[in-house]
Amino acid sequence: MIPKNSELVILDFYNTLVVESEDKIKLRDDIFSQIVRLRLKGKKIAISSSSPLEEILNFPEFLKIRTFIWGIYGKEHIIKENGKEYKNLGLICKEMKTEPENAVMIGDNYKKIDEESSKKFGVQFVPYKNES
Secondary structure (H helix, E strand, O other), X not given: OOOOOOOEEXXXXXXXXXXXXXXXXXXXXXXXXXXXXXXXXXOEEEEEOOOOHHHHHOOHHHHHOHHHOOEEEOHHHEEEEOOEEEEOHHHHHHHOOOOHHHEEEEEOOHHHHHHHHHHHHOOEEEEOOOOO
């Protein structure tokens, strides 16, 4: 459940927006309608991934949702501190003109990067359970 005060929804890419199905990667079946619903509620939407930006942009089905996404942040935006990697949610909030407490990160939490990044930057975290 997305907190009501959230102005910005930051989505992980793999296992949140897209899933592996029948040996290919595709958009999650319900994701288009969920993204449209979020935009109709006035939410800003960004993608933050540990994968290279080029990989996300070259994903064939990405064009279906691209117009609804305000910002895309890939591996190039990962920061490293004390041997740990973090998605730079602070940069995303700044560029999206949203205070961190009004943002939420939704992700599968692979290697705990989504949750740890959220804690570091003061962004709410909602785990996305991959049920496919």
